[in-house]
Structures are given as structure tokens and as C-alpha cells.
Amino acid sequence: MTGSQPGPVTGPDAGPGTSPDAGSDAGSPAERISADWLTLREAADAAARESTRGPVADLLSARPPGRIVDVGCGTGSGGRWLQDQLAGDEEWVLLDHDPELLAATARRLRTRSARGPISTRCDDVAGLDAILATAQTPTLVIASALLDLLTAEQIDSLIAAAARHRTPMLLALTVTGGMSADPRHPDDHLVSGAFDRHQRRGGRCGPQAPAMLEQTADSRGLHVDRLQTPWVLDAAGGADAALLQQLVPDRARAAAEQLAGESAGAADETAGGPERARRWGEDRLAQIRAGDLRLQIDHVDLLVREPADDAR
Numbered sequence: 001m002t003g004s005q006p007g008p009v010t011g012p013d014a015g016p017g018t019s020p021d022a023g024s025d026a027g028s029p030a031e032r033i034s035a036d037w038l039t040l041r042e043a044a045d046a047a048a049r050e051s052t053r054g055p056v057a058d059l060l061s062a063r064p065p066g067r068i069v070d071v072g073c074g075t076g077s078g079g080r081w082l083q084d085q086l087a088g089d090e091e092w093v094l095l096d097h098d099p100e101l102l103a104a105t106a107r108r109l110r111t112r113s114a115r116g117p118i119s120t121r122c123d124d125v126a127g128l129d130a131i132l133a134t135a136q137t138p139t140l141v142i143a144s145a146l147l148d149l150l151t152a153e154q155i156d157s158l159i160a161a162a163a164r165h166r167t168p169m170l171l172a173l174t175v176t177g178g179m180s181a182d183p184r185h186p187d188d189h190l191v192s193g194a195f196d197r198h199q200r201r202g203g204r205c206g207p208q209a210p211a212m213l214e215q216t217a218d219s220r221g222l223h224v225d226r227l228q229t230p231w232v233l234d235a236a237g238g239a240d241a242a243l244l245q246q247l248v249p250d251r252a253r254a255a256a257e258q259l260a261g262e263s264a265g266a267a268d269e270t271a272g273g274p275e276r277a278r279r280w281g282e283d284r285l286a287q288i289r290a291g292d293l294r295l296q297i298d299h300v301d302l303l304v305r306e307p308a309d310d311a312r
């Protein structure tokens, strides 16, 4: 595990949903996250996380991990962000319920600088507990852009696993629902509210995830540091413009869909909502093309640990 030579990339392991004929969809994604979208957002994610570097450096030096578990690893951007702060010979366990993302991410991690063993586990987040139960070495759990996709029950299972196995967790880039724009648009509030409700579809926590996690962690005696990690996107900058061109129409579409579903009992301020959300998307796209939009989307990184682990 701590050898200096590259270890094998193994997996998928024998967890639920790992074989084509497993007969269970417990670990399969109902809605796939696009790898292109994850790639597009990686630079903005890294830029947003400057405030997290210090507290993470403190944690790593107080408790150097021999193993990293990346939950909901996707294309591995959370791991790449952490890699240059690690020794390089740690073991990696990649957990995701999407088998296609998993295989490619393990290969990518190896070609970067990971020298320890890498394994994959195709499973739901509930599989974390079994992974932590096998710990032979101090482990750090990371997850990025995941919490808002989870239900309260799934968040509770993450926290329960962290508490049971006394394992710190770095949970990055969860949306809080905050959005501000320059210039303003009369329907910013309408679109933002509808988008947040859309994110809570199917019992997902959406922007309530950080508060939900903090409450759950508190009830299990864990300490949580909340670090502000907003995307600050400027259409006048090349990479930000590409991200905005994807994000704004997606947001407008989701808000329009949400408002269309709510229209029967809608309050006055949402009257004509779907059409207004579509127009908001068109107006904002025109501003992006003209290089005239700055959008801040708020996120937080959450560092969860036992109070005694406090490295500051």
C-alpha cells in the first residue's frame, strides 16, 4: 500500500451492481452525470477551492492518510485537486454507481501521479461503510459535487460511516442555493428558486444538503468546518464563458420544467413562469456572447471530523 512502485488498477470489486448480471440496480445511476460537464467545470471548481487548501494541509499533516476513498468520484476531479498535496503512494478506492465513469477514472488517476494500489467499487454511497470496515491504515474520505444529489437517508449513511469508523471526510463543492449576477435580471429570483426546487426532485437534498449534513454530523458528535467555495464566473474570460454557455441554458431548462409542473397552484409571482425562465436563458446567453455577464454560484466545502481531530 505504501510501496513506491505503481500498484495495479483493480475492479470492479464484488460489491452490489458490479457485474452485468448482478440482477440489482441498487448501485446504478437513475440519471447519468455527463463526463463532458465534469471536465468543463473542473477549472472553476479548482479556482473556487483556494480557501480549502490551508485547512486541508493542516488535516493531512495532523493525520497523514494511507488511503483515500473518493465517493461519487465521477471523472476524478476531486482526487486530482487533492493529489498534489499527498505523498503519492496512498491507496485509492474509487466509489461511484456509474461503471463507465469508474473505469476511465481509475486509468486517469494512475497516469497522473498515483503510485499506490487503485481499486474501484461500483455501488451506491451506502457501500462506504463496508469499505471503511476494511481499513488497515488511516483513511480520508473525499467527495466532490455529490451531496446535493443525495437524499437525507444517504447523507445520514455517509455520516454514520464516518462516525463509526472515525474517518474524516472532505466534502467539496456543494451548492447552497445562493446566486448573484451582474447585471441583474428581473427574473433571477424566479429562475433561482425554481432551479433549487428542481434540484430537490425525488427526495434529493439539493441546496439544503450542507445544513442537513451539519445537523446530522452534530447529532453524531462530529465537528464540521464550512468553507466558502463560490464559482465566480466572468463571461469575458474564455474558460468561464464556455462553462456559462452550458450552465445557463441548463439552469433555464430545469427552471422552466419545474415551473411548468407547478403551474396549477402557482402563486402570482410565478405566473407565466416557464416562458419567463426560457426568456431569462436567452437574455443571459446573449450577455454571455457579448462578454457582459458575471455570475456567482455559491458552494461550500465541508470538512467533517471528530472534535479531537481538530488540526488547527
Ligand SMILES: C[S@@+](CC[C@H](N)C(=O)[O-])C[C@H]1O[C@@H](n2cnc3c(N)ncnc32)[C@H](O)[C@@H]1O
Binding pocket: 029, 033, 038, 071, 072, 073, 074, 075, 076, 077, 078, 095, 096, 097, 098, 101, 123, 124, 125, 126, 143, 144, 145, 146, 149, 150, 154
Ligand atoms: C456531479 S458528479 C461529481 C463527480 C466528481 N466528484 C467531480 O467532482 O467531478 C456526481 C458523481 O456522483 C455519482 N453519484 C451520484 N449519486 C450517487 C450515489 N447515490 N451513489 C454513488 N455515486 C453517486 C455520479 O455518478 C457522479 O459521478
